Amino acid sequence: MTIDVNIINGNLFTSDGFRYGGISIDGNKIVKIGKEPSLPKASLKINAKGALIIPGLIDIHVHFRDLEQKYKETMETGSRSAISGGVTTVLDMPNNKPPTNTAIRLQNKRKIIQGKAAANIGFHSLVPEKVDEIIPIAKEGIFGYKIYPASLIYPPKNNEKLQLFLRQIAEVELPLVIHPDNGYAAENEKRLIENDRPYIEAFLKAHNQVDEGKALNDFIDLNKQTNAHLHCAHVTAKETIEVLQKNKNQNNLSSEVCAHHLLLTTDDLKKLKAQAKCLPPVRTGDDQAYLWKALNEEIIKIVATDHAPHSYNEKHCEFESAAAGIHGLETLLPLMFTAAAKGKITFEKLIPTLTTNPAKLMKIEKRGELKEGYFADIVIVAKEKGKINAVNFESKAKWTPFDGNEILYTPKYVFVNGFMSKEEDYVVTKARAGKILQKKNKIPKETLADED
Numbered sequence: 001m002t003i004d005v006n007i008i009n010g011n012l013f014t015s016d017g018f019r020y021g022g023i024s025i026d027g028n029k030i031v032k033i034g035k036e037p038s039l040p041k042a043s044l045k046i047n048a049k050g051a052l053i054i055p056g057l058i059d060i061h062v063h064f065r066d067l068e069q070k071y072k073e074t075m076e077t078g079s080r081s082a083i084s085g086g087v088t089t090v091l092d093m094p095n096n097k098p099p100t101n102t103a104i105r106l107q108n109k110r111k112i113i114q115g116k117a118a119a120n121i122g123f124h125s126l127v128p129e130k131v132d133e134i135i136p137i138a139k140e141g142i143f144g145y146k147i148y149p150a151s152l153i154y155p156p157k158n159n160e161k162l163q164l165f166l167r168q169i170a171e172v173e174l175p176l177v178i179h180p181d182n183g184y185a186a187e188n189e190k191r192l193i194e195n196d197r198p199y200i201e202a203f204l205k206a207h208n209q210v211d212e213g214k215a216l217n218d219f220i221d222l223n224k225q226t227n228a229h230l231h232c233a234h235v236t237a238k239e240t241i242e243v244l245q246k247n248k249n250q251n252n253l254s255s256e257v258c259a260h261h262l263l264l265t266t267d268d269l270k271k272l273k274a275q276a277k278c279l280p281p282v283r284t285g286d287d288q289a290y291l292w293k294a295l296n297e298e299i300i301k302i303v304a305t306d307h308a309p310h311s312y313n314e315k316h317c318e319f320e321s322a323a324a325g326i327h328g329l330e331t332l333l334p335l336m337f338t339a340a341a342k343g344k345i346t347f348e349k350l351i352p353t354l355t356t357n358p359a360k361l362m363k364i365e366k367r368g369e370l371k372e373g374y375f376a377d378i379v380i381v382a383k384e385k386g387k388i389n390a391v392n393f394e395s396k397a398k399w400t401p402f403d404g405n406e407i408l409y410t411p412k413y414v415f416v417n418g419f420m421s422k423e424e425d426y427v428v429t430k431a432r433a434g435k436i437l438q439k440k441n442k443i444p445k446e447t448l449a450d451e452d
């Protein structure tokens with residue numbers, strides 16, 4: 001029997017750490033891991049020449065826009081951007097226009113990307129307007145509910161109502177993904193600018209570190225009786241880390257940090273202005289040191305992009321009118337691996353934050369590890385000096401605050417479900433190997449009984 005592909009002579013990252021060897025792919029699965037003589041015969045052989053062979057990255061926080069915001073990104077261009085960056089699975093956020101907060105809108109998003117996804121794609125839903133919509137949405141196979149306290153599309157403004165949502169979310173055993181911020185941040189921003197404060201300062205003050213920590217703490221307090229799983233998106237501040245530290249023994253609390261918060265500070269923001277504008281904002285060097293420490297001590301176990309593409313005009317204008325959000329998918333791996341090479345974290349600690357840990361948290365089955373029987377989502381990463389070059393991005397957003405940054409690692413080959421979707425630096429034009437992921441969520445019995 002001849003199988004499809006053997007990748008040989010690599011430095012494989014498995015659950016036991018790095019080991020020299022090869023990996024065999026047949027159909028959409030990994031069929032064998034071992035040294036070359038023990039691998040089955042294959043029709044294609046790739047010599048990794050000592051490069052790293054790692055599981056495809058899993059990014060649980062991306063914004064693929066589409067719908068009425070196609071000019072920023074579509075699920076198709078976003079998924080190609082993912083592949084280009086070595087990210088084989090993403091979870092797409094629901095703050096779309098119109099917002100993804102009903103079962104029908106989720107079905108519609110799946111329809112749009114059907115047959116066109118370059119990467120595997122799953123969805124989060126917004127917390128819906130009514131509690132009784134939680135279960136129909138869970139049945140659509142989502143991975144989490146997202147809540148934005150500082151936004152108009154955040155429905156429950158009172159705690160009692162919020163607890164009803166938390167109770168129902170706990171029932172379906174899905175995480176509530178929190179964007180930690182003050183519910184009045186937008187109003188505060190306006191007031192502070194009117195008081196003559198320079199805009200960047202007003203922006204930082206309106207979305208400040210104390211409010212971020214407090215927002216998470218308030219959710220934890222509110223959740224004491226309901227016991228839903230809380231996942232804190234994009235942690236940026238020392239204050240938030242202190243809350244996580246205090247609650248580190250709770251198994252229904254998790255968090256993520258974004259690459260740009262690990263790599264940019266307010267000093268960079270003052271220089272890069274609109275390009276580095278994002279929410280939550282980048283913080284001080286002191287906060288950043290806490291983020292690295294929390295990642296190294298596994299207080300934070302996941303690194304995400306918060307890939308948030310915007311159009312040219314929205315990112316090339318005055319800071320005050322610029323859209324908040326940064327391209328992330330094509331810089332995540334090169335920047336984080338370069339940071340690891342420079343000693344910020346070990347590769348053994350970093351790689352799980354980008355693969356196994358997000359898979360475990362979001363219960364993405366048979367992905368995030370190089371293991372026989374798992375889906376063949378595999379990246380070959382070459383140690384090779386280069387530069388971030390935004391004009392080459394597959395995303396519609398061909399700008400980044402990291403443009404021109406020196407990098408030491410590049411994802412060269414990317415396999416998704418066994419299909420070679422990036423080859424020698426080039427994303428395969430017809431790559432459509434991504435799957436739409438629908439999770440089998442737990443639906444409470446009484447609801448099932450109502451159905452015919």
Ligand SMILES: [Zn+2]
Pocket residue numbers: 061063093306308
């Ligand atoms: Zn986001």
